[in-house]
Amino acid sequence: MTEPTQPVRQTAMPQGVGLNWCAYHEALSATTVQVWDGGGHVVRACFSCREAYDLTPASGPASAS
Structure with missing residues (x-):
C-alpha cells in the first residue's frame, strides 16, 4: 500500500457533520x-x-397529548 504524497487537508468542519436549517435565526448551522x-x-x-x-431539546417524537 502506498502512502499519500500530499498531506491530508484539514477542513473547518469535521467530516460527517451536515448543515441544517435553524428555524429561529433562519439560516444554516452545523x-x-x-x-x-x-x-408544541x-x-x-x-x-x-x-x-x-x-x-428544550426534543428527546423523541412529538406525542399528541
Whole structure:
C-alpha cells in the first residue's frame, strides 16, 4: 500500500457533520438539534438560539397529548 504524497487537508468542519436549517435565526448551522417550539411543534434550532431562547431539546417524537 502506498502512502499519500500530499498531506491530508484539514477542513473547518469535521467530516460527517451536515448543515441544517435553524428555524429561529433562519439560516444554516452545523449545531442544530430538534427542539420544542412554543406551539408544541418540533423544529430545529442551533446552539446559540437554544441558549438565547432557553429551548428544550426534543428527546423523541412529538406525542399528541
